[in-house]
Amino acid sequence: MALPAPHLDDRRFQQFVDDAKRYIQQACPEWTDHNVSDPGVTLVEAVAHMADQLVYRLNRVPEKNHLAFLDLLGVTLFPPAAARADVTFRLSAPQPEPVLLPAGTEVSTGRTETEEAVVFATTDDLTVVPCSLTHLLRQEAGGTPEDRFQSMLGGEDVPAFSPLPRVGDLLLLGLSAAVPDCVLVLDLDSRVDGVGVDPRRPPLVWEAWSAAEGWTACEVDEDTTGGLNRPGEVVLHVPSGHALSRLGGHEAGWVRCRVVEPAAGLPSYSESPTVRAAGAFTIGGTVRAAHAETVRNELLGESEGVPGQRVRLAHAPVVDRPPLLLQIAEHADDDEASEPGAGWLEWTAVRDFASSRPGDRHFTLDATTGEIAFGPSVRQPDGTLRQFGAVPPKGAAIRALRYGTGGGRAGNVARSTISVLRSSIPYIARVENREAARGGVDGETVEEAKARAPITLRAQERAVTARDYEELARRAAPEAARIACLAADAAEAGENAVRVLVVPQAVPDRGGRLRFEQLVPGGELLSRVTGFLDERRPLGTRLAVGPPFYQGVTVVATLHAFRAADAERVRAGALDVLYAYLDPLTGGAHGEGWAFGRPLRAGEVFAALQRVPGVELVDEVLLHPADPLTGRRGDAADRIELGPSALLFPFDHRVRVIEAR
Secondary structure, three states, X not given: OOOOOXXXXXXXXXXXXXXXXXXXXXXXOOOOOOOOOOHHHHHHHHHHHHHHHHHHHHHOHHHHHHHHHHHHOOOOOOOOEXXXXXXXXXXXXXXXXXXXXXXXXXXXXXXXXXXXXXXXXXXXXXXXXXOOEEEEEEEXXXXXXXXXHHHHHOOOOEEOOXXXXXXXXXXXXXXXXXXXXXXXXXXXXXXXXXXXXXXXXXXXXXXXXXXOOEEXXXXXXXXXXXXXXXXXXXXXXXXXXEOOEEEOOEEEEEXXXXXXXXXXXXXXXXXXXXXXXXXXXXXXXXXXXXXXXXXXXXXEEEOOOOOOOEEEOOOOOEXXXXXXXXXXXXXXXXXXXXXXXXXXXXXXEOOOOOOOOOOOOEEXXXXXXXXXXXXXXXXXXXXXXXXXXOOOOOOOEEEEEEEEEEOOXXXXXXXXXXXXXXXXXXXXXXXXXXXXXXXXXXXXXXXXXXXXXXXXXXXXXXXXXHHHHHHHHHHHOOOOOEEEEXXXXXXXXXXXXXXXXXXXXXXXXXXXXXXHHHHOOOHXXXXXXXXXXXXXXXXXXXXXXXXXXXXXXXXXXXXXXXXXXXXXXXXXXXXXHHHHHOOOOOOOOOOOOOOOOOOEEHHHHHHHHHOOOOEEEEEEEEEEEEOOOOOOEOOOEOEXXXXXXXXXXXXXXXXXXXXXX
């Protein structure tokens, strides 16, 4: 940790005045008229004011020197990171022609009286491709595809699977075109023949063919067919790799329905469902959006024709999506209002000028302040000057054709909150984010940089201690909510094994509840941390990066309310307290998340519930270990132990409130 800056003088204005009056009385006892209206006191206060200002400036000298040293060492502030979310655009009706949503389409949250709208911009183009159903195949487990499209067109009831459906039976639907990233609607006229299944959780999986990954699972947005048992629609979100392929002698964009093992305790099909008619169309699409506003065609001034010139963007901080596109006129007399790209040269952003040659059109960007710097000219030991990077022609106009500004934690919004279309796009009825936006991180402060610098200098890009692993992993994934490094169990992982636990950032739904799937880090996040640490770990050290073990806990409590308290309000308040106190991200005694490996005792829950407004008495508290995936609960206990790499996850609490009579 950085040493605190010394406070050279802690005296202030009034202390200077009091000291002056005391010294005057000692040196000149005959002067007694020292009230606030005396002219002498006015002079004393004027001198005291100047002394106070001088002390203030002197006290800032150590901090200024500290920051200057950090700057010499190359320590700069980390810029903010922009939150990202998958945004789904819904069409007002199926369209016969493709609908294009260009990159940079802006959407936002709703604006309220107390909160400004949070603006997001799409990072890629999205094309909603129209399609229709052209083929229908059935394939029994281990068999070959059978074409049933003509039979269905003839009015026959086509069995979707074998007479007694088995795991692996397939119903394949061929589309007239591949529909990557689109919202696909399958309109199915089914009969109530597939009896024996729970229509809310049928043993079916919908998949689409991807050229890179093969059959990939589709997210089911809605299924009103009850497992192909009644007429209705199946709304699917098709993955981005969907492509045309040949199956059963037919080329199409294939989507299939596959029979799987039913969930624990649920029945399977006793008879195959049938399909009398089917159709397909697209009704929307999904694209990634970043918390950023796009700035276009911003003039930054003219080149001075000297090395090391700096210009500043009008909006900061700058995010990486969309990337900054900087252009400089080829000649000083180029017309700024000419055709886009005519007479303009594009320059490339680099991290530093160490490898830049004199003719390279390079620049550096300070994303925190928005400052752009061109290559310097450095005098060499032999007295010659070496130019790092090209110098723009004198008088040439400099412009930022496009860049994004924004970022920060404000972009981590809950699901279904991005609902406003700011760009004018025809045929779009509504927009929504099906999952919460995540990844937004505020920019680093000066105090945080001062604390980080000694650790960076000590580690020197090497992961040796547990603190080194945590700091380096934090640098690789600043959007992670929590990171911890533990020595792995030698019996399981062998000697010299290190385990890094990563808890992703998660935004609770409305009501303050986290879902279990939000706490599972994605593959891209784990791969990024693993690759970054793998290059910096000592030889012979085994590295494992993954999520902690989440131990679900269900609290069953009985409370007595005061006579004037509303029982339902007391119950809601008690549930809020339980979920907040046991939250793996913001819970615990200090609000920094439940500690890794810390056990839970019933007495802590008693104390937390007793502070709920309206609670007179906490009668009983039972702790049940629970499985968040299956929902099963264990036997009641007064204490729940956790392993060193485990975290608590609050799950399905039950609170009973007894009203006073």
